[in-house]
Amino acid sequence: MxxxxxxxxxxxxxxxxxxxxxxxxxxxxxxxxxxxxxxxxxxxxxxxxxxxxxxxxxxxxxxxxxxxxxxxxxxxxxxxxxxxxxxxxxxPARRVFDPDFRCPQRPSPGMPRPAGAEPTSAPTDPAVLREVSALVAEFAERYTAITGHAPDWEPGRSEEEIAAAEARIQARLPEDLRALYRLIGRDSGETGLLGYFAHDSLDTVVEDYHYSWPGAYRGAACDEPQYRAGVVFEAVPPGRIKRVSRNDWWVSFGGNHSDQWIAVDLDPAEGGRSGQVIEHGDEVAQLIASSVTEMLTDVVTALRAGRFTRHEGDPRLEVQAAFHDVPYKNHVLLVRDVAKLDLTAEIGAEDPEAIQSCHLSDGIDVDLAVLERLDGLREVGAHRMKTVVPNVAGLPLLESLTITAEQTDLNALSGHPTLWDLTLSGLAHPVDLTPLATLPNLTRLTVNGLDIPAIDQLARLKGLRVLTLDASQLTRLLASGNRLPQLAALTISGRVLLAEAVEFLRQLRGTDVRLEEFTGSLGPSV
Structure with missing residues (x-):
């Protein structure tokens, strides 16, 4: 066609x-x-x-x-x-000018391989293989005694097969994961050997590693557009897993078929350990165990203590291993109907170490200094407010701020060291963007629908890479002679016709933008 x-x-x-x-x-x-x-x-x-x-x-x-x-x-x-x-x-009309640009903590492929992760021809460490073999054998014995039949496992893989998979991902797997694959090619019966998780085949490991981008990612897809990518939150527990959206050296090897995957982390944070097992299906990754061996040990220990459940007709054992009890801290605090609450009391009741994102809604006047007790906040939103005073100097880690209000004063943001994402909407007064030039890391800005008399102030934001304007604002910006050549991505809000979008892009970049046109007639409707 x-x-x-x-x-x-x-x-x-x-x-x-x-x-x-x-x-x-x-x-x-x-x-x-x-x-x-x-x-x-x-x-x-x-x-x-x-x-x-x-x-x-x-x-x-x-x-x-x-x-x-x-x-x-x-x-x-x-x-x-x-x-x-x-x-x-x-x-809205959108255009990515620089497809290689990445928002903070969202690395592109090509991360350097960690020392010690190079694939080699060496066989699996014999001592580790003996330890894992003993744990697997004990699980199989206890599983058979409980269920009346042996676990449904695929045969183990040879050293050559494991080495071939490692060559394809260009990394040596941890010794205990290699040992697991030597013994069991895949837990096809989801028997409970790794608790609620089951390990996949080596072929699946390689396929998943190279899906989209190398490695593994958490939350939304790793190639999420620049205009949508949000803050990457600190993993749980802190200091063990690098705060990145994806990593070339997270190697997924299984999951629970409920959008939760486990990976061995070959590139841990300073407080972590190479080979640690992480769960990365949620927006906030969390540490499962320090190693595959620790997972197996926890499962066998639970079976010895009788901490398992078996449902009639189900070949799986629901084993209550210790790693399932890793406390998950909810990183998002939502406070609705702020006008009717004692906000100081609401905030004071929260664990400051657990909250990384806070959203307030439906209030009258709010001073964001009230959030200072939650000094680990990386994301704050104030929605449907009358007045917002953005005193965020006491939030030293803040990266993203959304204000939807009738009034605000941007001077309160001056000099904030980490804020890179700012969204302003609903303001009923002219907006002076001058204070934003003092933000050293401002990368993404959304100001469509606002009255910005001096629209050319945007040209002073030298680090700005991602911008959302409306058509009227963009028209005025172009008329001022500013083209913002540093932009990596632009969104023009509202309904924008294709010819208008093409003309905007032509003016912004001074280069030809392709447009094909066909006309015709269907005749009058019958």
Whole structure:
């Protein structure tokens, strides 16, 4: 299907979806990594729900190169179909200028391999193999006595097979994990050998390692766009696991099939240990055990003490191993309806070591100095407030701040050493951005919808890499002669037509932005 055929098909589908009572309808489809389908008319608002997706299903090839499509259709059947591969998304319009840029604590592939992790031809350490063999044998004996049958394990792998897998990931696995694979190729029956987790085959280890980017990541996908990537929180317990969103040298080797994975960490933080086992399915990673051997020991110890559950007909043992009792500290504090609460008392009741993110909502006047007891905060949000005083000097680790209020004074932010992400919205007064020039690490800024008289102040933010504006603000910025060449990504909020987005990009970068256009007519609606 060529572009002209795609445009006509989309125009036909758009007319069928739009119904009656309009003079122009618009359809926008983004086909990049973060696709979207949006449509509206100048008549009644039909919304952009499931009916729109159903209406457009199959109208364009899913394997077409990344691009955005737009159809503008008149009621008389005339349409204009435009497409561009140089705009990442529309409504809001987005463009990544520097795909290699990464927000803080979100490293790209290519992290140096830690010393001692080089693959070698040496066989598995015999002493470690003996220790792991004894633990596995005892588990198998106790499992058989409890269930009446031997555990369903795949045969172990040879030294050559393990070495071949290591060559593909370019790292030597910890000796105890190698020993586990020598004995058991895969815990296909999820028997409980590693508690609630089970280890995968070596083939799966290699496949998972190279999925998307090398290594493992936690939370959202490791290639999350610059305009969405949030703060990376400190892992639990602190100081053991590096505070990064992904690591080339986290090697996943199993999980519990509930979006929780375990990995051996070959690149620990200063207080950690190479070969430690981490769980990385949640936004905050946590340490499971100092080694695979420790996990096996905990499981066998639990079986000896009778700390297990078995359900009739289920071959698995639910073993209450010690590593399942690692305390998880909820890192997010949500305080709703602030206007009706004693905020000082609410904050005072919290464990300051556990909270890394705090969001307040529905208040009148709030001074963020009230949060100073929670001095480990990295993210703060104040939503639907009348006045916010952003006194955050007492939050030395703060990285991200969101203020949605009628009034605020940015002077209170002056000089904050770690703040890199700032979102302002709802302000009912003109905004002076001058204080933001004192923030040494300000990297991402969202100010769409605000009255910023001196919009050229944005040019003074030399470290700014990711920016969200509305079309009116961007028009004024360009008229001031500023192009912000350092930007890695730009979002233009609201409904933006493709021709407008292309013109903005042409002015910003002074280079050609591709745009193809087709016109046609469907004829009057029958």
């Amino acid at each position: 060529d572009l002209g055929e795609i445009g006509r098909t989309l125009a036909e589908r758009l007319r069928d979806w739009a119904g009656d009572g309009w003079s122009e309808a618009v359809l926008q489809i983004s086909m990049g990594a973060w696709g979207s389908v949006e449509a509206w008319t100048d008549g009644s608002d039909r919304g952009n729900g499931r009916d729109l997706l159903d209406a457009m299903h199959g109208a364009y090839p899913r394997d077409h190169p990344p691009a955005v499509y737009e159809v503008r259709l008149r009621a008389d059947g005339a349409y204009r179909f435009t497409t561009s591969p140089d705009v990442d998304r529309l409504s």
